[in-house]
Amino acid sequence: MTDIDHTAGDTARDKRPTALKGLFFFIILLLVCGGLVLAATQLRSKEGPKVATVAPEPMAVQVAPVELTTAFTLNETYSGLAEARRNSALGFSTGGRIETIAVDVGDRVKRGSILASLDTRGLRAQLASATAVVEEARAAHSLALSTVERQRTLKMQGHVSQQAVDEAEAQANTALARVEAAKAQADIFRVQIDLSRIPAPFDGVVTARRSDEGAIAGAGQPILDLVEAAHLEARIGLPANSAARLIPGDAYTLQADTGAVEAVLRSVTGVIDPAQRTVAAVFEINDAEIVASGAVVRLTMERNIDEPGFWVPVKALSTASRGLWTIYVAEPVGSGWQVATRPVEMVHTDGDRAFVRGAVTDGERVITNGLQRIVPGLPVEPRDVHRASTVNGG
Numbered sequence: 001m002t003d004i005d006h007t008a009g010d011t012a013r014d015k016r017p018t019a020l021k022g023l024f025f026f027i028i029l030l031l032v033c034g035g036l037v038l039a040a041t042q043l044r045s046k047e048g049p050k051v052a053t054v055a056p057e058p059m060a061v062q063v064a065p066v067e068l069t070t071a072f073t074l075n076e077t078y079s080g081l082a083e084a085r086r087n088s089a090l091g092f093s094t095g096g097r098i099e100t101i102a103v104d105v106g107d108r109v110k111r112g113s114i115l116a117s118l119d120t121r122g123l124r125a126q127l128a129s130a131t132a133v134v135e136e137a138r139a140a141h142s143l144a145l146s147t148v149e150r151q152r153t154l155k156m157q158g159h160v161s162q163q164a165v166d167e168a169e170a171q172a173n174t175a176l177a178r179v180e181a182a183k184a185q186a187d188i189f190r191v192q193i194d195l196s197r198i199p200a201p202f203d204g205v206v207t208a209r210r211s212d213e214g215a216i217a218g219a220g221q222p223i224l225d226l227v228e229a230a231h232l233e234a235r236i237g238l239p240a241n242s243a244a245r246l247i248p249g250d251a252y253t254l255q256a257d258t259g260a261v262e263a264v265l266r267s268v269t270g271v272i273d274p275a276q277r278t279v280a281a282v283f284e285i286n287d288a289e290i291v292a293s294g295a296v297v298r299l300t301m302e303r304n305i306d307e308p309g310f311w312v313p314v315k316a317l318s319t320a321s322r323g324l325w326t327i328y329v330a331e332p333v334g335s336g337w338q339v340a341t342r343p344v345e346m347v348h349t350d351g352d353r354a355f356v357r358g359a360v361t362d363g364e365r366v367i368t369n370g371l372q373r374i375v376p377g378l379p380v381e382p383r384d385v386h387r388a389s390t391v392n393g394g
Contacts, residue, residue, distance in 0.1 A: 058337065058379040063330050063365035066310045072355055074303045074348060080236030082256065082285060084229070084293045086202055089222035092118055093195045098215050101223070105209050108229065109200045116223055118196035123189055130186035137182045141175035148172050204228045227293055232285040234263060234297045237278030242301055243268050246281055254283065254297040261297060262286045307347050309357035316368045317346070317354060325356065328367040328374060330382045339367070339378045 096118035103115050151168040154160040208225035211217060234254060238246075246252075246265055254261040263283035272279055281299075285291060312327060320326045324343050331340040344358030360366075365382050367374065374380065 058381040059373065060383045061330065061367045061374065061380045062369055063382040064313070064316075064368050066312075066360050066362060066364045066366055068308070068310050068360075068362040070308050071304055071306045072309070072311075072348075074305050075300055075350070076242065076303055077298050077300045078236050078238050078242070079296055079298050080234050082232050082234045082261075082291045082293060082295045082297050084204070084227040085231040085233050086204070086228040088201060088226050090115065090198050090201075090224045090226055091220055091222045092116075092198065092217050093219060094118075094192060095217055095219045095221075096120075096196060098211055098213050098217050098223070101209065101211070101213055103206045103209070103224065105206055107206045109204060109206065109226070111200050111202050113200045114197050115200055115206075115226075116198045118217065120193045120196045123193045123196065127186060127189035127193065130182065130189055134179065134182040134186055137175065137179040141172065141179050144168070144172035144175040198223065200226060202226075202228050203230055229293075230288060232288045232291065232293060233266070234261075234283040234285060236281050236283065236297070236299050237273065237276050238281055238299075238301075239277075240272060240279050242303070243270075243279040243281055245301070252283060252299060254285075254299055256291045256295050256297045258291055258295070261291050263297075305348070307355070307357070309347055309355050310360065311353050311355055312344075312366050313368050314349065314352050314354050316366050316371070317344075317356070318371055327356070327358075327360070328371060328376075329360070330365040330367060330380050337380050337382055339374045339376050339380055341376050 099117050099119045101116040102113075103109060109115065148165070148168040148171075151160055151165045155162065155165050204226045206224055207227050209223075210225075211221075211223050217223060246268055248265050248267055251262060251264050254263050263285045266282045266284050269280045269282075283299075291297065316327055317325045318328075320343060323345075325346055327342050327344055329340050329342055330337045342358055342360050342364075344356040344360065346354050346356050348355045367380070
């Protein structure tokens, strides 16, 4: 037993790591790492890492030379409506049953033509009765006048007193008053019969028919709408300073969807509308056949703005801070060009172009498109060099 235990103990001590074994393992690890480094070094390019030594080709950009100016002309357009000078909603002054409506929507009528009428049988019967009363009153008046003549004759013969003559004359005057009252009553029915018809107050076009035959119309109820077709006028609101430049009596050209419309300025109200803050100018349209009533018409006026700056395409602008804008210019550097920025302030915009001012010199080349592809300092090659006004049609 003792020998066996000693033998097992020696075997266990032999399996424990020793300093010599650790050193051997460390040497092997260094050799493996060295081999890996050597292999990686051999796999590298003999020329070393590739570094760009040739500058990139400049990017082609479209530019437009800046043309500085001390002022510019602004075209201002103001809109209004072409409306008929007269537009009436026609109806009966008294109520009744509608007997006839002689027109329909779109019909052109002449002044004085009868457009509609009421049933007047009741009024005509009342007129006949009033006429009979007039005749009766006239007969009574004639009898009273005969009585006056007889009383005067008897007075001259001394058969009656002056009192009898005076009474006869008073009765004659009363009979005459009754005649006038009866005539006035008859005239009332004649007027009512006349007002039972709707005549056209002017030449025009029927634009609405609100009732039909057989309907009961109330007093003042609109039956027909009539618009004067021969005379149109345009009311256009303008700022007070622009309205002051208009001259009544002068001819102006208005623009409608159907084309140019010649008009004469009739008047300028000179009163500022508190809601729109504009002054109304009234134009008489010469040819009413060119434009329809209710159409939109526009007046264009030129205004000189004494403001230094230059025109650029709107697409050449990019937003900046504090209400400013930025434009990119092709700036000469050595024998080439590169992108530079210029802060500008927008004064006015007109469709696809804008009038701006800023630290830009006359003739500098503004990059007009492709701003999303460029950054300050980027080499560029200006192309299509032409004037900014040509680019924008100005």
